[in-house]
Amino acid sequence: MLALALGGAVLGFASQEVERTDENYWCAESGPRQELLKKRAIMMYELTLEPYAKQITEKGEYLSDILADNLRGRVANLGTFDTMIMQQYFYSVAAVKPISEVRVIAMTANKNVVSGRVDLIGTKGSLTGDNPRLTGDVRISFIGNFYFNRENKIEGIDIVLVNAGEAFDVAYSTPELKQLTIETDCKIIQEHCIDDYVAFPSLEACVEYQSSIPFGSFNRTNSNSGVCRNLHTNLLAQSPIDVGARVHCMHVTYAIDPRNDMCIDFPYASYYTDDVPVPPC
Numbered sequence: 001m002l003a004l005a006l007g008g009a010v011l012g013f014a015s016q017e018v019e020r021t022d023e024n025y026w027c028a029e030s031g032p033r034q035e036l037l038k039k040r041a042i043m044m045y046e047l048t049l050e051p052y053a054k055q056i057t058e059k060g061e062y063l064s065d066i067l068a069d070n071l072r073g074r075v076a077n078l079g080t081f082d083t084m085i086m087q088q089y090f091y092s093v094a095a096v097k098p099i100s101e102v103r104v105i106a107m108t109a110n111k112n113v114v115s116g117r118v119d120l121i122g123t124k125g126s127l128t129g130d131n132p133r134l135t136g137d138v139r140i141s142f143i144g145n146f147y148f149n150r151e152n153k154i155e156g157i158d159i160v161l162v163n164a165g166e167a168f169d170v171a172y173s174t175p176e177l178k179q180l181t182i183e184t185d186c187k188i189i190q191e192h193c194i195d196d197y198v199a200f201p202s203l204e205a206c207v208e209y210q211s212s213i214p215f216g217s218f219n220r221t222n223s224n225s226g227v228c229r230n231l232h233t234n235l236l237a238q239s240p241i242d243v244g245a246r247v248h249c250m251h252v253t254y255a256i257d258p259r260n261d262m263c264i265d266f267p268y269a270s271y272y273t274d275d276v277p278v279p280p281c
Contacts, residue, residue: 120141141162
C-alpha cells in the first residue's frame with residue numbers, strides 16, 4: 001500500500017464500493033463514481049509534485065492502490081509500456097526536474113473514462129545534469145484518457161505529451177550541449193550497468209556509439225537516438241539499483257543488441273496501433 005503525506009492527508013486508495021451491482025452506478029455518464037474517478041486521475045498528476053515523484057521513483061514500489069496489475073499505457077512521443085515501466089515513465093522526469101505546480105485545464109468523466117488536459121509546471125533543462133545556460137520554468141502539457149476497471153484502478157492510459165520537444169529539446173540545442181549530455185549519460189551508464197547488465201564494454205565505446213547515431217528530439221523519443229538513451233539513463237539513475245540495472249541497461253545499449261526493445265527505431269504507426277486496454281464500465 002502506498003502511504004504518502006499529501007497536503008496534510010495520507011494517500012491510501014482502498015478500492016471503494018466495488019461490491020455494488022447497480023449498473024447505473026458503474027456506467028453512468030455522471031455521478032458519484034465518476035467524481036471519484038476524476039479525483040484519482042488528478043491525483044496521478046498531483047503525485048508529480050516535489051517531493052512525491054522522487055519518493056515514488058526511488059522507492060521503486062508499484063502504486064497498486066491506483067494502478068491495476070495489468071496496466072498498459074501509451075504515451076505518444078515516448079511509446080507503449082506495461083505496469084511498473086509505465087509508472088516510471090510517468091514520474092521519472094518530474095523526479096529529476098521538480099514540478100512546482102499542477103494546472104488542471106479540463107477534466108471530465110463519462111462511465112469509466114476520465115479525459116482531460118493537465119499542464120505541469122517544471123524546471124527547464126536536460127534530464128541528466130545541470131546546465132547553467134537554461135533558466136526559467138517550462139509547461140509540460142498532457143492530453144488524454146485514463147480507463148478504470150471495477151476496482152476503480154487505472155487499467156489503461158492513453159495520453160499525448162503535446163509539447164515534449166518544446167519543453168526538453170532546448171537543453172540540447174547546440175553540438176556542445178549534445179556532446180555534454182552524451183558524456184554525462186555514458187558515465188552514469190558505466191557506473192550502473194555492470195556484471196550481468198553491461199551495456200557497453202567501456203566509457204569510450206559508449207561515447208563513440210552515441211556520438212555516431214542521431215541525437216533526435218523529444219518529439220519522437222521511441223527511436224534509436226540520443227534522447228531515448230538520455231531518457232532511459234534518467235530512469236536508470238533514479239531507480240533502485242537492482243531495478244534500474246535489470247530494466248534499463250538493456251535499453252541504453254546498442255540498437256542491434258537483442259535485449260534492446262526500447263531505443264530502436266519504431267514505425268510511427270506504433271503510436272496508434274499499439275492499443276491499450278479499455279475495460280468495460
